[in-house]
Amino acid sequence: MKGLVIGGVGILHVFLAQFAIGGGMLLYYFERLAQAGVPDTRKFVDGYFKVLVLVSFVVGALTGVAMWFTTIQVGARTIGIMLDEFHWLWATEWVWFAIEIVAGYAFYRFGPQLDDKTRRRLLLIYAGASWMSLFWINGILAWQLTPGGWLDGGGMWAGFFNPSFWPSLLFRTAVAATLGALVACVVINTMDLERAAKAALIRRASRFAAPMALMPVFAAWFMAVIPADSRQWLMGGSMPMTMFVGVAAAASTLIGGYVVVGLIVKKLYINGATATMLLALAFGATAAGEFVREGARKPYTVRGVLYSTSMTPDEVTQLRKDGAVTKDPYPLRDEARYPTAQLRHGAKVHRALCDACHTVHGANALVELTRTWTDDQMRLNVSKLQRTKGFMPPFAGNAADVEALVQFLRWETAGAPASWPISDTPETLAQIATWLDEVGTAPMGDAR
Template identity: 75%
Template structure:
């Protein structure tokens, strides 16, 4: 499934990006400690940590960043195009911030040891500021996808950017970035060639960066309060998969926060490199679950109220109900010869146009397995009333013939794709019934209200 590729690359990229942002703030803090004479080994830690930061976050982060753009334009070109069209100047500003971050980072690696105290602190401050502002700008664009707010009423770019979930999301991500930096610092500190007491002193300093995790439950509640009601209902029990991932993210974060705050800050315990690495891996799991929740909460949209997950607008759904989903599709199927009838070819094109972004035919989120036990009439009705069958699905963007073609394709695939297919052309009564179901469902999304 294409979405899983984007998800996998995106989770790794987000994790590394937040590590880089928190790392910049952490290094600025340690450099100040060194220059104020409050921690004798702080400078050695800064120079060692920055090498790791650049090697991992810059190199791997750059690779995953390019991979994100590549996979996104393959799967959701219209979504990313809309985001660039609406926020091109703000996105350009984010790219400038990122460029400054990279330039400052590489400059510090190359000449940091040769600079005086003022030069070092200024260069680290530039890096930390640029990296956080990169988060600031990209956060506004991404949070707009779920909570466009007054943008939908013609409020313009800034109304979309400073949307209802902007601030809780930004502060939450900043807290996460600081916690990731603290955990990574504990790993790096354990590799330094110094005795245990000196490493323990550095760990106590680094662990303070995990203290903002105490605010994360309140920030999460704030975020839940401002997202749309139907999205909130899926996270809190309406969709078991979504609720499970909320639990994973919350549980992992609670364990990390409890260990960091109670164990490291309050009890002043020592943490080994192995334990710190395990906590960092747990943090990666929390990040993965959190990103799954953030992406899933937008369904059935990629931009709420503007663009559905199959890259169609609400107005286009209504239009395609009249013309058919494949009326203007000029592209042949790669494997058209395997289908024994024109209706199955039609069904395959409908599947490609409306379902392919999120579903496979077999396997992950496979349509055949999802519908295997449904009767033919049940399948026809459920597809025709798709947004009522599952509230996180978009309305079916086609006519009665499209529904029937898709139904026959799913049945043919379920039966193993035989060379001869028994189905005859649909009778008019069947098409009329499907048309009535389509009319009953309408072309707008069903809003879930409690």
């Protein structure tokens, strides 16, 4: 399933990027402590920055390129709209990213040779540039779920400063600070210091995770401003979505409880194993949170503009008349495998309308999702897809497309036999057409 590739790469990239932002801010804080004469902080800064550069710059850069590559392959039209609407803001983000990279590598290469004032300025530039990179990216990503006034012709800035911009930005900033603090606890445990000296550094690093206490406020703010149907999926309307909300909340609560109560209030010592476990929990919370953010947009990739099938609402309406694959110029890779033209038709419909999120056999497999349905039940459910599951887009095809898809899935469920009867009776197609007309082409949720 193509979405799993984007999801896997995206989760790792987001985790590393947020660590880079939080790590940069924490390094600037510790550099100021070092210049104030706090013991061992200079040693920590130089050691931590090597970890930051090697992990975040190298792996982060690779996953960033991988994100662009995979999204262009799977969701080229979504990326195209984002670039078309926000090309100058993307360019601005890239400038900040370039500043971040130059400042980071300059400090990595020349840091030990620089005077205190230059070191402090270079780290401030690095930390500020990394956060500004988040600032610009956050607005564009938040626009996908909550376009706000942009839908009414408000222009680029109305789309950028959309309803979920500020809660998302503040939440991600708190996450970044927490990740920086957790990695710091791991790094401190690897330093050749006495336990008391390590404990003193850990206490200072743990203060950087204090913004975690505000994350529930930012999360509640985010939930309040997203579209009503998206909020319903997260709060029980879709059990997988609700489960991931629970995973993210539970992992964050465990981390926050340990950090705030144990490290900040009680001033407990944390060893490397425990710090690594908390960091792993943070990765799990990040993964669940990104799944929720992506899933909340359904049935769209850009709310009110582009469905997850990479089709606009107007195009869905037109394809109801013309057919889903009438203008599809691409042959099937394994066309000889299908014994009838109807099955080949059904395979093309699956490729056009289902393939972005579903496989035939495998992850989120349509064969397994529909195995217990009767033929008429499948025809009805596919025809009225947005009512079968409200986070699905309307079916973008005609009655012949529905029947071809139904027969294709039935054939795959039966084990792909060498022969298969054609099903195109006027009565069947008329009933499907009636269902398609009844449901229309509007999604279940509002465009906003």
